[in-house]
Amino acid sequence: MAMKQLESKSALSEKEGIPQPESFSQSALEKIVTNRKHQPSAEDLITGILKGDKVALSRAITVVESTNPAHTSKVNDIIHACLPHANNSIRIGITGVPGVGKSTFIEAFGTYLTSIGKKVAVLTVDPSSTISHGSILGDKTRMEELVKDENAFIRPAASGETLGGVARKTRETIILCEAAGFDTIIIETVGVGQSETAVHSMVDFFLLLKISGAGDELQGIKRGIMEMADSIVINKADGDNVAKAKLAKTEFNRALHLFPAKSSGWIPQVTTCSAYEKTGIDTIWKIISDYFELVKANHYFDQKRQDQNQFWMLETINEQLKSNFYNNPEIVKLLEENKLAVASNKKSPFLAALELLSSYFK
């Protein structure tokens, strides 16, 4: 067979070749083309969101999460149109180290909220998902009941190269969810790096989930996290664990007294629950409701949201100023040299800084 193909008259003549099998299915191509044609416009997405359409919401979030610069103006249009319909919500941050049962808790808490008429959106801030991409499926399968709930919307972790990038996307996703009518936004953080701080600066209420241990409850807690918490909930207070959980509650209450008073005027509350047995969830909701009653009455709620907006504006600016400087090719080179000179005491840190700055601004 092969020899027949080589019956050519000249070394330069090209062989006719054999018919190649199609490397893609024609029907798949047609689907892609159709899909591209039907890529919804910003207006379509906005209309869908404002009607509470979860598919439109999902698609809009995908646009917001896109790193394609061509999407920037579309993102801005969507956000701009959603902003006047956003902000009518409560935003709850939930954190806790792996193993405390965050997903089970959110499943129990979320279904409780929808049962009392709330519309719940669950978002996750997970800077580590950039690398692993592993938590996406995990989250959804661990919230089996909530994912099927008509009044719930679960969006897995946005991925991004930096925590700043992830935070921006999550902040904008909150706006879209609120515009779509979700009145209770739950933002889960996986407790990696600085993600708790980022989440704390985008929520109204911060809940720290814990489990009881062997008496040394305070060991290994990142100090800053406890200081941020508006409530500490000790999960897995079931079976043999009930007594231990109560003891942990006493210990945390004592520890919380060591912290200075919060500017919200709120005194952080400690409680126990079993997400597995779905007990204690109503008490948690009572604590959260009390908090919002207080901070809406004393105007801390509005003030904090305004402060958060300004914080994110300034944070974005500061990050970008640094990014521009440290990614400047000339600075990259000079910085390495100066780092060495400074580390070995050949140059004072301030002189090195001045040299770098004058090179950048020249």
Place this chain on the structure above:
Amino acid sequence: MAMKQLESKSALSEKEGIPQPESFSQSALEKIVTNRKHQPSAEDLITGILKGDKVALSRAITVVESTNPAHTSKVNDIIHACLPHANNSIRIGITGVPGVGKSTFIEAFGTYLTSIGKKVAVLTVDPSSTISHGSILGDKTRMEELVKDENAFIRPAASGETLGGVARKTRETIILCEAAGFDTIIIETVGVGQSETAVHSMVDFFLLLKISGAGDELQGIKRGIMEMADSIVINKADGDNVAKAKLAKTEFNRALHLFPAKSSGWIPQVTTCSAYEKTGIDTIWKIISDYFELVKANHYFDQKRQDQNQFWMLETINEQLKSNFYNNPEIVKLLEENKLAVASNKKSPFLAALELLSSYFK
């Protein structure tokens, strides 16, 4: 008398006037001129410093502290010449709220150190002195013995407009003191604002001074400060206070166990002393000596100093990048508008940031 002066021939003629008394003393003027002429050169100052001349050291610090841009190259010359002779010291930061007896402690500790052959420089970081200028005389008079000590050098707080400015001057003053042969640098912070953090990032060892209270020792401590401390010293352990101080020691020891291990490998030590009765000072010096033995052996000492140098370089750059941006006249105007738009949810924080950045970089 007055009428005689008005015997003029024309309205336009000027009166001769009476001889005025001299408004300054001629001898004072001569002194000033002589002094200006003898303003020491960078070379004079460097020679003096390296000989250990305290007058030259003092004058050089004044140059370093100067905000006159004309002095910049002189400052750089002095620092550059001193750097190779610096760094052979231990740097100890001391903090504590007003009333714990910091000055009395430094007096007792400093004189102990000179008695065992050390050369001690005491510097103060006090961002509040910019406003009050009040602590300068206070410091010196409260350290009566040390100020007369040949082997001690006390320099009151550098004033500056920002903590960053104060920190830079203090860092450079450390270099000069070390080049002048001072082997033990004590940096006192008055516990205002972020000054403890700034001091922590320029010393090897951080000492928190406390007094015993009514059993609630942990109340009101800024959390971050306790976490930074390499040693907690309970002062005023004298007279009726001895038992209370011991109790406080136990409480602090228990509290310190809650913190994660330090990367230096050092376990923070709690001890008591009476700066007034000069008791317990030798134990403190033993603790500090043990620390330096450990961190010099495990190379944490060198690593930390290198990290601190790089930290200050990057910190200076980042502060200057922000300062350039936020002091840009166009940005000042735009920022106000955008702050309002963002606070009232008319614009997303990220869109506002992008607008400001593109205006700055255009």
